[in-house]
Amino acid sequence: MTAKKSTLPRLPASSAWLVMPFLLSILMTFVVSGVSTARSIGFAPVFLERWMSAWVISWFIAFPTLLFALPVVRRATAALVAPPAR
Numbered sequence: 001m002t003a004k005k006s007t008l009p010r011l012p013a014s015s016a017w018l019v020m021p022f023l024l025s026i027l028m029t030f031v032v033s034g035v036s037t038a039r040s041i042g043f044a045p046v047f048l049e050r051w052m053s054a055w056v057i058s059w060f061i062a063f064p065t066l067l068f069a070l071p072v073v074r075r076a077t078a079a080l081v082a083p084p085a086r
Contacts, residue, residue, distance in 0.1 A: 021066035029058040 011019060033054040041050060 017070075021070055022063060025059055025063040025066050030055055030064045033058050055070075 034051050036038060037047060037051040037054050
């Protein structure tokens with residue numbers, strides 16, 4: 001049996017500069033806001049509501065921040081890490 005190929009359309013490679021920080025900001029803010037909310041109020045009955053509220057607010061801050069910070073971080077990383085040997 002052969003595996004079926006996914007037929008989901010893919011974005012062009014030129015959109016990677018936007019997709020990568022978008023996905024990274026979703027993942028990181030989701031985890032960090034969840035940990036912070038649990039630490040702050042515990043797993044109270046309002047936990048999910050507060051977590052989602054904190055997540056949305058933090059995502060709206062994190063995504064634009066990543067768009068501006070990522071080029072700087074890439075340059076700093078290139079200055080600190082030796083290029084791969086050929």
